[in-house]
Amino acid sequence: MIRKCSMTDNKLVWILGFAGFISAADNWIVSPILPAIAVGFGVSVSQVSIILTAYMMPYGIMQPVYGFISDRWGKARILQWIVCGLALGTLGCAIATSLWMLCLWRIITGFFAAGVIAVSLAVIGDTVSLLERQKYVGRFMGIVFLGQGLSVGLGGIFANFISWRVAFIFFAVLTLCMLTFLKKLPKDASQPLNCNFFLEIKRVALTPKGMIIFPLALVTGFLLLGLYSYLGAFLHEIAGLDYVQVGMVVMFYGFACLLAGSQVGKFGQKYGHKKTIIIGEFLALCTALTLVIFPYWQAGWLATISLGFGYIFIQSTLATIAFDVATENKGLPSALIGLGLFGGGGLGTALGSLLLSQGSYQTLWLFLGAGIVILIFITAKLRFSMN
Numbered sequence: 001m002i003r004k005c006s007m008t009d010n011k012l013v014w015i016l017g018f019a020g021f022i023s024a025a026d027n028w029i030v031s032p033i034l035p036a037i038a039v040g041f042g043v044s045v046s047q048v049s050i051i052l053t054a055y056m057m058p059y060g061i062m063q064p065v066y067g068f069i070s071d072r073w074g075k076a077r078i079l080q081w082i083v084c085g086l087a088l089g090t091l092g093c094a095i096a097t098s099l100w101m102l103c104l105w106r107i108i109t110g111f112f113a114a115g116v117i118a119v120s121l122a123v124i125g126d127t128v129s130l131l132e133r134q135k136y137v138g139r140f141m142g143i144v145f146l147g148q149g150l151s152v153g154l155g156g157i158f159a160n161f162i163s164w165r166v167a168f169i170f171f172a173v174l175t176l177c178m179l180t181f182l183k184k185l186p187k188d189a190s191q192p193l194n195c196n197f198f199l200e201i202k203r204v205a206l207t208p209k210g211m212i213i214f215p216l217a218l219v220t221g222f223l224l225l226g227l228y229s230y231l232g233a234f235l236h237e238i239a240g241l242d243y244v245q246v247g248m249v250v251m252f253y254g255f256a257c258l259l260a261g262s263q264v265g266k267f268g269q270k271y272g273h274k275k276t277i278i279i280g281e282f283l284a285l286c287t288a289l290t291l292v293i294f295p296y297w298q299a300g301w302l303a304t305i306s307l308g309f310g311y312i313f314i315q316s317t318l319a320t321i322a323f324d325v326a327t328e329n330k331g332l333p334s335a336l337i338g339l340g341l342f343g344g345g346g347l348g349t350a351l352g353s354l355l356l357s358q359g360s361y362q363t364l365w366l367f368l369g370a371g372i373v374i375l376i377f378i379t380a381k382l383r384f385s386m387n
Helices: 009-028 030-041 050-061 063-073 075-094 099-127 130-161 164-182 197-205 210-229 231-237 243-271 273-293 297-322 331-358 361-381
Strands: none
Touching: 009 030, 009 075, 009 099, 009 130, 009 164, 030 050, 030 099, 030 130, 030 164, 030 231, 030 243, 050 063, 050 099, 050 210, 050 331, 063 075, 063 099, 063 197, 063 331, 075 099, 075 164, 099 130, 099 331, 130 164, 130 243, 130 297, 197 210, 197 331, 210 231, 210 273, 210 297, 210 331, 210 361, 231 243, 231 297, 243 273, 243 297, 273 297, 273 361, 297 331, 331 361
């Protein structure tokens, strides 16, 4: 059901986009500063990469919880609460005295950050008309992942010229400022908790579309976020870039996401959801192959752009389809997409750490590239209405 809202769709999406921007930035600020954190704690990059998994796992697991309670307790209220927790966790990361303390604070940060994007998507699903949804979902996700890209650039600057700890302080302050904007969101009515959480997950996940899009989100997160997680370290260790240069290159991921987000709605209407997803997978495959064949920063730059387009084409399309999985509740289906993406991303990052400890970056790219090829064939064989 579409709820009437006095706020324009554009203004709504920009406010929600800013919240998602900060959430994504806080998530991925770690990627370019992994080498600096490793040096600071006297460990290897493969060892310190555990903080990526420490964030992603609660980030993925908690999304269905926030999706479920936001449908009952009010999305605007839940957003304000979790943003406060996000600020606290991020500040804790800045004062961590050991790798394990940093892991603990990243778990706390991921716990609270989990709901920002999923609940924001549910707000869009509640307020934007059916025909306009993919347009605004794409725009929202573009803004979100612009934050992801820009955070990499800022992280590189902080790590190179000041300290990686300052990066966390900066985003903690920015997160607190976000609360002012969230207060402008329209208040939605609370609903009674009249169904069991796990039964509701089962009902949503076992719908015809749910059995397709949620596993697809899991595999997408495993492969594409597995690629993205080690781009910064690859550009530093193999291509020889310093932290600032790494940030400048990977920043184009965010620009690519923003551009892709502005176009994916039109693209989906013209070619259909299924073709849009497959094209996104091909773009991700181009990223893996480029990194294998050309281990240079110029190729890394092109691969970063290709990955940004590919991720948005897949993610925003899956998020749009999720709105129709359970028409009475938008929060839980949106959150299950997030669970798949970031839970898969956590698993992909963990396996990537193992592959790097036993092999090389080329081994990692080849493994993920082979997985993407299989994913393309599976997606092409799917038989259900994606429109």
